[in-house]
Amino acid sequence: MYEGAIQDLIDELGRLPGVGPKSAQRIAFHILSADPADVTRLATVLNRVKDQVRFCTTCYNVAESEQCRICRDPRRSDEFLCVVEEPKDVVAIERTGEFRGRYHVLGGAINPLEGIGPDNLKVRELMSRLGSGEVKELILATDPNTEGEATATYIALLVKPMGIDVTRLASGLPVGGDLEYADEITLGRAFEGRRAV
Numbered sequence: 001m002y003e004g005a006i007q008d009l010i011d012e013l014g015r016l017p018g019v020g021p022k023s024a025q026r027i028a029f030h031i032l033s034a035d036p037a038d039v040t041r042l043a044t045v046l047n048r049v050k051d052q053v054r055f056c057t058t059c060y061n062v063a064e065s066e067q068c069r070i071c072r073d074p075r076r077s078d079e080f081l082c083v084v085e086e087p088k089d090v091v092a093i094e095r096t097g098e099f100r101g102r103y104h105v106l107g108g109a110i111n112p113l114e115g116i117g118p119d120n121l122k123v124r125e126l127m128s129r130l131g132s133g134e135v136k137e138l139i140l141a142t143d144p145n146t147e148g149e150a151t152a153t154y155i156a157l158l159v160k161p162m163g164i165d166v167t168r169l170a171s172g173l174p175v176g177g178d179l180e181y182a183d184e185i186t187l188g189r190a191f192e193g194r195r196a197v
Contacts, residue, residue: 006032058129060105060122062087070094070103077101079136083126083155085109085143093141101139104129109147110154118154126155130162137165144171144189 002010006028014024031039055061056068063069070076070090080101084090090103106121130138138159142148156166172190173182182190 055105059103060087060107060125061090061103075100078134080139081129081135081137082139082141083152084141085148085151089141099139106142106151109142109151111147111150121151123155123158127158130159130164135164137167140166140168144169 001007009028009031010021010024013019013027014021016024019027031042052064053062054064056063056071057066058071059068061068061070063071077100080099081104082093082099082101083104083106084093085106085108087105090105093099093103104122104126106123106126108116108121110116110118110121129135138155140152140155142152152168156168159166170189170193172186172193173179179187
């Protein structure tokens with residue numbers, strides 16, 4: 001639609017997850033009208049991320065050194081290992097302030113339609129970590145969707161024979177939600193996960 005550099009920018013922005021053609025166009029024109037110092041700062045940060053950020057050699061979370069800050073923290077418990085799909089999930093759990101164990105980032109979820117199987121994830125590395133015998137409970141915190149459930153089930157089947165307690169994050173009704181708007185699956189899980197008060 002446009003020509004030259006602006007169309008190239010729109011095309012590249014449109015390749016980002018969650019950015020459609022209209023959003024890509026809006027971002028491109030925002031960048032075009034932005035102060036040159038802001039654009040330079042953005043370009044510098046993008047380059048720095050690609051140069052400095054890597055994945056932790058232990059848990060595969062994002063890190064700027066060989067290990068992430070959580071794996072380096074001696075106050076964290078090695079007895080609890082929480083399995084998540086992506087580094088953003090670690091951030092979400094850390095915000096709660098409830099978990100003081102370690103993490104393992106799979107790098108996605110099993111999705112046969114996309115050609116993603118267990119060999120494309122960090123499952124082998126997870127099994128290697130569990131072989132040390134330090135982990136007493138494995139918490140499966142994959143997304144509560146078809147892919148996340150398939151991944152959790154697969155890992156649970158692999159780990160159960162090891163004698164490690166395998167748990168799954170509870171799912172159900174959100175705080176502030178109305179029962180009439182809950183779908184059957186969510187409401188069913190809320191019943192399954194009910195607890196004494």
